[in-house]
Amino acid sequence: MSCWETIADYGLRSIGIGERLLPRSDFTLCQQVTLIGSGMLWNIYFGVFALASGFFLATAVAVGKAARNRWIRKPSEWFIFLFRGSPLFIQFFFAYFLFLSLKSQFAFFDPFTAAWLGALIVLFLNTAAYSGEIFYGAYRAIPRGEVEAADAYGLSGWARFRRIIWPTMLRLAWPAYTNEAIFLFHATTLVFFSGFPAWQQRGDALYYASYFADKTFNPFVPYPILAGFFILVTLCIVALFGWVNRRLNRHLPQEARPKMRFRMNLIR
Amino acid sequence: MFAYCADPATLDTLPWLSCFLTTGVHFAFYAAFIKVVLLLAITAPVALAFGFAGAMTARSRILPVSWLGKGYISIVRGVPDIAFFLFFVIALDQGFEYLRHVVLCPDWDQPVRQGNDFLVCPAAKLPLGTAPEWQHEFYGFFLAVITFALVFGAFAANVLYGAMRSVPRGQMETAEAYGMSRRQAFWRIMVPQMWVYALPGLSNLWMVLVKATPLLFLLGVEDIVYWARELGGTKTPRFTDYPHGDWRMWYFLALLVFYLAFTRVSEVLLERLNTRLSRGQSTITKRAGA
Numbered sequence: 098m099s100c101w102e103t104i105a106d107y108g109l110r111s112i113g114i115g116e117r118l119l120p121r122s123d124f125t126l127c128q129q130v131t132l133i134g135s136g137m138l139w140n141i142y143f144g145v146f147a148l149a150s151g152f153f154l155a156t157a158v159a160v161g162k163a164a165r166n167r168w169i170r171k172p173s174e175w176f177i178f179l180f181r182g183s184p185l186f187i188q189f190f191f192a193y194f195l196f197l198s199l200k201s202q203f204a205f206f207d208p209f210t211a212a213w214l215g216a217l218i219v220l221f222l223n224t225a226a227y228s229g230e231i232f233y234g235a236y237r238a239i240p241r242g243e244v245e246a247a248d249a250y251g252l253s254g255w256a257r258f259r260r261i262i263w264p265t266m267l268r269l270a271w272p273a274y275t276n277e278a279i280f281l282f283h284a285t286t287l288v289f290f291s292g293f294p295a296w297q298q299r300g301d302a303l304y305y306a307s308y309f310a311d312k313t314f315n316p317f318v319p320y321p322i323l324a325g326f327f328i329l330v331t332l333c334i335v336a337l338f339g340w341v342n343r344r345l346n347r348h349l350p351q352e353a354r355p356k357m358r359f360r361m362n363l364i365r
Numbered sequence: 366m367f368a369y370c371a372d373p374a375t376l377d378t379l380p381w382l383s384c385f386l387t388t389g390v391h392f393a394f395y396a397a398f399i400k401v402v403l404l405l406a407i408t409a410p411v412a413l414a415f416g417f418a419g420a421m422t423a424r425s426r427i428l429p430v431s432w433l434g435k436g437y438i439s440i441v442r443g444v445p446d447i448a449f450f451l452f453f454v455i456a457l458d459q460g461f462e463y464l465r466h467v468v469l470c471p472d473w474d475q476p477v478r479q480g481n482d483f484l485v486c487p488a489a490k491l492p493l494g495t496a497p498e499w500q501h502e503f504y505g506f507f508l509a510v511i512t513f514a515l516v517f518g519a520f521a522a523n524v525l526y527g528a529m530r531s532v533p534r535g536q537m538e539t540a541e542a543y544g545m546s547r548r549q550a551f552w553r554i555m556v557p558q559m560w561v562y563a564l565p566g567l568s569n570l571w572m573v574l575v576k577a578t579p580l581l582f583l584l585g586v587e588d589i590v591y592w593a594r595e596l597g598g599t600k601t602p603r604f605t606d607y608p609h610g611d612w613r614m615w616y617f618l619a620l621l622v623f624y625l626a627f628t629r630v631s632e633v634l635l636e637r638l639n640t641r642l643s644r645g646q647s648t649i650t651k652r653a654g655a
Contacts, residue, residue, distance in 0.1 A: 185576075187579055187590070194617055
C-alpha cells in the first residue's frame with residue numbers, strides 16, 4: 098500500500114472519515130505520521146476554540162479582579178484561584194464525572210460527556226483563568242498617564258476601556274499570552290487520558306502516538322513524530338502571535354517595542 | 366475498623382460513612398497521598414540537582430558541552446510534557462534493560478527488536494521475572510521519579526541558568542580582583558548569591574511540579590487518581606458491604622480540594638521564604654519565571 102493511499106485512508110481518521118480499522122501490525126512510518134497528524138486535528142480544534150472563547154472571559158475576569166466592588170472582585174479571584182491552583186488533569190476528571198452524573202438526571206447534558214464539548218468547556222475555563230491572571234497583571238501595569246490622557250480627552254466608561262485600556266492591556270500582556278497559547282496547545286494532549294473516552298478510537302495526536310508505542314513497544318518512533326508536529330504548531334503560533342504583536346505595537350518607536358521573550362513552565 | 370462496623374447495612378449515614386472511610390482500601394487510598402508527597406520530596410531535590418548540572422553544562426566554555434546543556438534546557442519547551450512522561454517511562458525501562466542485556470548476556474545473538482517485540486535475555490529483565498511484587502512497584506516508582514526529575518530538571522536548569530546570569534557582574538569582578546580562580550569565584554560568590562534570583566522561578570516550578578503529580582497515574586503508579594477511580598466506581602452489594610452509586614465525582618472533588626490546599630499552603634510558605642531570603646538584599650524581587 099503506497100503512502101498516498103495511507104494518507105487517503107487515515108488522514109481524517111481522527112474525525113471519523115476514512116478507514117474504520119486502525120492498522121494492527123507491521124506499522125509503516127507513513128501510517129504513524131499520518132495517524133498522529135490526523136490526531137493533531139483534535140489538538141488544533143481544542144486549542145483554537147478554547148483560546149478564542151477563553152479570550153473574552155479572560156478579559157472579563159481580569160477587569161473583574163481589578164474591580165473595586167468586592168462582589169465582582171471576589172468571584173473573579175476565586176475563579177482564577179480555582180483553575181490555576183489545581184491540576185488540569187484533575188479538572189478534566191472531575192468535570193467528566195460531574196457531567197456523567199448530571200447526564201443521568203438531565204438528558205440535556207448528554208453531549209457534555211463527549212470530549213468535543215466537555216473537554217472544550219474545561220479548557221475554555223482553564224485558559225480563561227490563566228490568561229485572566231496575565232491580563233490582570235497587564236491591566237495593573239497600564240501607565241497612569243495613558244488613563245489620565247483618556248480622561249483629559251473626555252473619554253470615560255466603555256469608550257475609555259475600548260479605545261485606551263483594552264489595547265494597552267493586550268499590548269502589555271501579549272508576550273505572556275503567546276506563551277499561554279503555546280502551553281494551552283500542549284495541555285490539549287491531556288484530554289483523552291483523563292476520563293473523556295475516545296469514541297471509536299477517534300483520538301488526538303498523543304492518543305495515536307501512545308497507541309503505536311503500546312503496540313510496537315518502541316517509543317522512539319511515535320513520540321518524536323508527535324514532538325515534530327507540536328514543534329510545527331508552536332512555530333505557527335509564534336509566527337501568528339508575533340504578527341499580532343507587531344500590529345499591537347506598531348505605533349511605538351522602534352526601540353520601545355517589547356521583544357517577544359519566551360518563558361516557559363506553565364504546565365498545568 | 367470500629368466495633369460497630371460489623372453490619373454496615375444497619376447503620377445511619379454518619380456512622381456508616383465513618384466505617385466506609387476507614388475500610389482497608391481507603392487506607393490504601395490515603396497511603397497514595399503519602400506516595401504523592403514522597404514523590405515530591407524525592408523529585409524536587411533530584412530535579413534541582415539535574416537542573417544545577419544542566420545550568421553548569423550550559424555555562425561551560427567548551428562549545429559542544431555548552432550546546433549539550435542548552436539543548437537539554439530547550440528540548441522540553443517545545444513538546445508537551447505529558448508526551449515526555451509517556452516516552453521516558455518506556456525509553457528508560459528499555460534503556461536499562463538493554464544495558465543490562467549487553468553486560469549480562471554477551472553471547473546472546475538474536476536482535477533485541479524483533480518486529481513489535483523488545484526482547485532481552487531473561488537475566489536482564491528489570492525487575493527479574495521472579496522478583497516479588499514490591500520490587501515491581503518500587504521499580505515503577507523509581508522510573509517515575511527519574512522521569513519527573515529529567516523533565517523538571519530541564520525547567521530548573523533554565524531557571525538556574527538565568528539566575529546565574531543575574532548575579533551582578535561587579536560581584537564576579539571583585540572575586541577576580543581578589544585573585545580567585547574561575548572555579549572558586551563560581552562556588553564561593555556566584556552559587557551563594559544566585560538563589561535569591563532563582564527563588565521566584567523555583568517557586569513557580571514547585572507549583573508546576575505539585576500540579577504535575579497526578580500524571581503519576583499515566584506512568585502506571587497506583588496513585589491517588591488511580592484509587593479515586595477505583596473507589597468511586599459503582600459498587601454493588603454482591604461484592605462489598607458498602608454498596609454505593611457512582612461517586613467518582615466526589616472523590617475527584619476531594620482531590621481538587623487537596624490540590625488547592627496544597628498549592629495555597631506552598632504559595633504562602635514560599636512567599637515567606639522569599640521575604641526572608643531577600644532581607645538585606647538590594648534586589649527588586651521581580652516575578653521572573655525564567
